[in-house]
Amino acid sequence: MTKTAFLRPRSAPAESLESLAGLLREWLPLQRWFAGKDRPVTDLGVLSTTELFPGCLHVLVHAAHGGVPAPGGATPAGDCYQLLLGVRERPSPRLGKALIGTVRDGLLAGLTVYDALQDPRAAQLLLERLRRPGTAGPLHFEGDPAHEVPAGLVPRLLKAEQSNSSLVYGDEYILKVFRRIQPGVNPDLEVPGALARQGCHRVPAPVAWLRTTHPFKATLGVLQPYLRNAADGWTLALDALASGDDFTAQAHDLGRATADVHLALSSAFPVGAPGENGQTAAAMTERLTAAAHAVPALQPYVPGLRGAFAALATCDAGPPAQRIHGDLHLGQVLRAGREWFVIDFEGEPSRPLSERRSAHSPVRDIAGMLRSFDYAARQRRPWRPEWARRCREAYCAGYAARAGWDPRKKHGLLRAYETDRAVYEVLYEARHRPDWLPVPMAAIERLAVRGN
Structure with a gap:
C-alpha cells in the first residue's frame, strides 16, 4: 500500500493538509495568477480538499492578508485560490517547475507535491x-x-x-x-x-x-x-505594427463584432436605465484616490483626472446599462479567417463578482479596447500615435455601423471611462509589471488635460 492510500475517494478533512501551508505560503506568491503580490500572506488555511483521482487532490485555500478576524469571527480579508495538487512518493525529473516541495510532517510527510495541471497524465x-x-x-x-x-x-x-x-x-x-x-x-x-x-x-x-x-x-x-488557427488581436496588431501594415480594416470589423456581442447581451440579460452618471463618477473618483495612494506617480495628475470624472456627472447619460464584457482588450478577441470572436467574459478579476455580473455602460468595453490600441502602438519604437488614432477611429466607426449610436459623440462618457481604465492599468502594472508602467502613465498625462 502506498503512502497516499489514506486519501478517501470523496472529501478529506481539511486539517489533513494543514502541513502543506508552509510550502504553499512560499509557492503561491510566485505564481502569475496570485493577486496579493503586494501584500504579505499572514495566514494560509485549507478550506476544502477532495481527491479527484488517485494521486491528485483538489484544494481550495484561503490566503489572508491581515491577521485580525473580521467582526463576528468572519474570515480575515484575503482571497480563495483553487489548486490541483499532484502527490507522489518519488518526484519525476520531468515535473521541473511544477514542483512545489516535499512535505515534512503530517499525513503527507515525505511526499512530494506539485502543480498537477502541468502533469499531462493528470490533465x-x-x-x-x-x-x-x-x-x-x-x-x-x-x-x-x-x-x-x-x-x-x-x-x-x-x-x-x-x-x-x-x-x-x-x-x-x-x-x-x-x-x-x-x-x-x-x-x-x-x-x-x-x-x-x-x-x-x-x-x-x-x-x-x-x-x-x-x-x-x-x-x-x-x-x-478551441478556435484552432485563430490569432489573438494583440498578436495581430503587433504583427501589423512590425511590418508597417495598416490595421484599420481589422479594427473596423472588430468594432462591428463588439456591437454584435453587446446587442446579443442586451437581449440575453435585463437592460437597465441609462447609467446614473453622478454615482459612476463618485465610484471612479474613489478608485482614483485609492490608486494614487498605492502608486505615488499618479498623485500629480489627480486634479486633472478628477475633472474628467466631474464632467461625467453633467454629460449625456448615454446608452442604457446592460451586461458587458467587462475587461475588453485586444488579448480578449480572436480572429479566425475573416471573423472576430470574443472570449474571456470573466471581467476584471480584481473586482467583486457581484460587480462583474451587474449592468454597466457599454462605453466601458469600448474604452478598454481603445486603451488596448494605445498599448499596442507603444510596443514599437519610435511610438506611432497616428497608428493608434486611426485604429481608434475605425473601431468606433465599425461599432456605430452596427449599434446605431456613435461612441465618438459621447465624448464626456468616453473620456471618463478611458480615464478610469487607465487608472486601473496604472495600479495593475505597478503591482505586476513595473516595466510597463510608462504605458498607462502616458495616457494619464494626456487624459489629465481638460478636453482630451
Missing part, C-alpha cells in the same frame, strides 16, 4: 472527469448533454501569462481553470451560455464545467471549443 484524467457528469464530494462535473467530448485528446498547458490556467486538448477544446475563486456563478460560464442560447456565433459556447458547493457555491472551470 488527461481531469478531462475524463469532465466528459462524464457526476460528483466527487462537493465537486460537480456538468455539461451540455447535446455535446459529446471525445476521449483521448492530448493536453497542453498554455504558457501565456494570465490570471487563470488554461489547458488545450487536442486543439479541439480549451479548459479554463479559475484560480481566484469567489462565491457565485462566474460570468465566463454564465455569459457564453446565455449568448449561445441567443444564437450569437461570436462567442464559443461552454460544453462542460466544474463547480463546487463547499465552502460556498462557485464556478471552478469551463470547457469550450
Whole structure:
C-alpha cells in the first residue's frame, strides 16, 4: 500500500493538509495568477480538499492578508485560490517547475507535491472527469448533454501569462481553470451560455464545467471549443505594427463584432436605465484616490483626472446599462479567417463578482479596447500615435455601423471611462509589471488635460 492510500475517494478533512501551508505560503506568491503580490500572506488555511483521482487532490485555500478576524469571527480579508495538487512518493525529473516541495510532517510527510495541471497524465484524467457528469464530494462535473467530448485528446498547458490556467486538448477544446475563486456563478460560464442560447456565433459556447458547493457555491472551470488557427488581436496588431501594415480594416470589423456581442447581451440579460452618471463618477473618483495612494506617480495628475470624472456627472447619460464584457482588450478577441470572436467574459478579476455580473455602460468595453490600441502602438519604437488614432477611429466607426449610436459623440462618457481604465492599468502594472508602467502613465498625462 502506498503512502497516499489514506486519501478517501470523496472529501478529506481539511486539517489533513494543514502541513502543506508552509510550502504553499512560499509557492503561491510566485505564481502569475496570485493577486496579493503586494501584500504579505499572514495566514494560509485549507478550506476544502477532495481527491479527484488517485494521486491528485483538489484544494481550495484561503490566503489572508491581515491577521485580525473580521467582526463576528468572519474570515480575515484575503482571497480563495483553487489548486490541483499532484502527490507522489518519488518526484519525476520531468515535473521541473511544477514542483512545489516535499512535505515534512503530517499525513503527507515525505511526499512530494506539485502543480498537477502541468502533469499531462493528470490533465488527461481531469478531462475524463469532465466528459462524464457526476460528483466527487462537493465537486460537480456538468455539461451540455447535446455535446459529446471525445476521449483521448492530448493536453497542453498554455504558457501565456494570465490570471487563470488554461489547458488545450487536442486543439479541439480549451479548459479554463479559475484560480481566484469567489462565491457565485462566474460570468465566463454564465455569459457564453446565455449568448449561445441567443444564437450569437461570436462567442464559443461552454460544453462542460466544474463547480463546487463547499465552502460556498462557485464556478471552478469551463470547457469550450478551441478556435484552432485563430490569432489573438494583440498578436495581430503587433504583427501589423512590425511590418508597417495598416490595421484599420481589422479594427473596423472588430468594432462591428463588439456591437454584435453587446446587442446579443442586451437581449440575453435585463437592460437597465441609462447609467446614473453622478454615482459612476463618485465610484471612479474613489478608485482614483485609492490608486494614487498605492502608486505615488499618479498623485500629480489627480486634479486633472478628477475633472474628467466631474464632467461625467453633467454629460449625456448615454446608452442604457446592460451586461458587458467587462475587461475588453485586444488579448480578449480572436480572429479566425475573416471573423472576430470574443472570449474571456470573466471581467476584471480584481473586482467583486457581484460587480462583474451587474449592468454597466457599454462605453466601458469600448474604452478598454481603445486603451488596448494605445498599448499596442507603444510596443514599437519610435511610438506611432497616428497608428493608434486611426485604429481608434475605425473601431468606433465599425461599432456605430452596427449599434446605431456613435461612441465618438459621447465624448464626456468616453473620456471618463478611458480615464478610469487607465487608472486601473496604472495600479495593475505597478503591482505586476513595473516595466510597463510608462504605458498607462502616458495616457494619464494626456487624459489629465481638460478636453482630451
